[in-house]
Amino acid sequence: MRLDQLAEKLDLKHICGSTDREYDGVYAGDLLSWVMSNASADNIWITIMSNLNVIAVASLTEVACVLLAEDVTLSDEALKAAEEKNITVFSSGKTAYELCVAIAKAEEE
Amino acid sequence: MISVDDTVKFHFDVDGENFSSAGEASIIMKKSLRQLGFPQNVIRRVTIAMYEGEINMVIHANGGQADVEISPDEIKIVLEDSGPGIADVDLAMQEGYSTAKDNIRALGFGAGMGLPNMKKYTDSMEIETEIGVGTKITMTVKT
Numbered sequence: 001m002r003l004d005q006l007a008e009k010l011d012l013k014h015i016c017g018s019t020d021r022e023y024d025g026v027y028a029g030d031l032l033s034w035v036m037s038n039a040s041a042d043n044i045w046i047t048i049m050s051n052l053n054v055i056a057v058a059s060l061t062e063v064a065c066v067l068l069a070e071d072v073t074l075s076d077e078a079l080k081a082a083e084e085k086n087i088t089v090f091s092s093g094k095t096a097y098e099l100c101v102a103i104a105k106a107e108e109e
Numbered sequence: 110m111i112s113v114d115d116t117v118k119f120h121f122d123v124d125g126e127n128f129s130s131a132g133e134a135s136i137i138m139k140k141s142l143r144q145l146g147f148p149q150n151v152i153r154r155v156t157i158a159m160y161e162g163e164i165n166m167v168i169h170a171n172g173g174q175a176d177v178e179i180s181p182d183e184i185k186i187v188l189e190d191s192g193p194g195i196a197d198v199d200l201a202m203q204e205g206y207s208t209a210k211d212n213i214r215a216l217g218f219g220a221g222m223g224l225p226n227m228k229k230y231t232d233s234m235e236i237e238t239e240i241g242v243g244t245k246i247t248m249t250v251k252t
């Protein structure tokens with residue numbers, strides 16, 4: 001599925017970056033080097049971390065997007081970096097668990 | 110034509126002050142490797158390993174130097190700092206071992222996975238370290 005299709009189904013808030021990209025799978029986690037080890041390219045990465053390092057990790061792991069759970073907001077410098085590096089970021093009021101469930105459901109429909 | 114002597118070298122000073130924006134050298138390397146036409150998985154391995162090493166120098170050693178040497182069949186990354194050194198390398202290499210303080214953990218670091226990741230994503234990794242003198246880590250990735 002494409003990110004924009006999923007975003008519409010889950011009513012995700014688009015923060016920045018292109019949304020016409022396909023994603024493949026989901027990874028949820030907040031410990032950055034754990035994410036570095038286990039997230040795959042093209043994954044949706046669900047996290048509650050929102051500092052600048054998140055953008056670096058998203059860029060290096062080549063994830064399809066960062067999905068901020070529980071209405072977490074990016075710091076100004078992180079937002080600026082995300083825009084510069086063309087990293088796609090969404091946010092949602094749902095918890096990481098609720099987002100995983102909702103994504104699984106959306107994929108079945 | 111690419112001959113064996115065709116190496117491209119990069120040098121970075123890694124600032125030890127600013128751990129909220131660390132990782133710039135790795136991001137610049139990613140761009141350069143892309144421009145040089147390396148495949149995505151090679152770029153991913155090199156830059157993740159370099160990022161972990163770069164972050165370690167910032168968090169644990171107050172900064173250092175990063176050198177990257179790109180030849181047609183191999184990419185070599187050398188990270189050198191004048192930090193405190195690593196007392197027990199075998200222990201530091203274990204997944205989950207970390208001495209990171211709470212303020213660093215709050216940023217998402219401190220899982221104790223950085224050094225294991227560097228080993229996992231590279232074809233060779235060598236650590237030279239001396240207490241009170243510093244640490245030098247040399248990694249290679251075959252392209």
Ligand SMILES: Nc1ncnc2c1ncn2[C@@H]1O[C@H](COP(=O)(O)OP(=O)(O)OP(=O)(O)O)[C@@H](O)[C@H]1O
Nearest residue numbers: 033165169170201207208218219220221222223224
């Ligand atoms: N350049 C260095 N200088 C001094 N000590 C280091 C250096 N790199 C790593 N260490 C030591 O080795 C430990 C393990 O490093 P590792 O990168 O695996 O985990 P971490 O940096 O603590 O957490 P993470 O990388 O998961 O965010 C560190 O906590 C630190 O004690």
Ligand SMILES: [Mg+2]
Nearest residue numbers: 161165223224
């Ligand atoms: Mg580390």
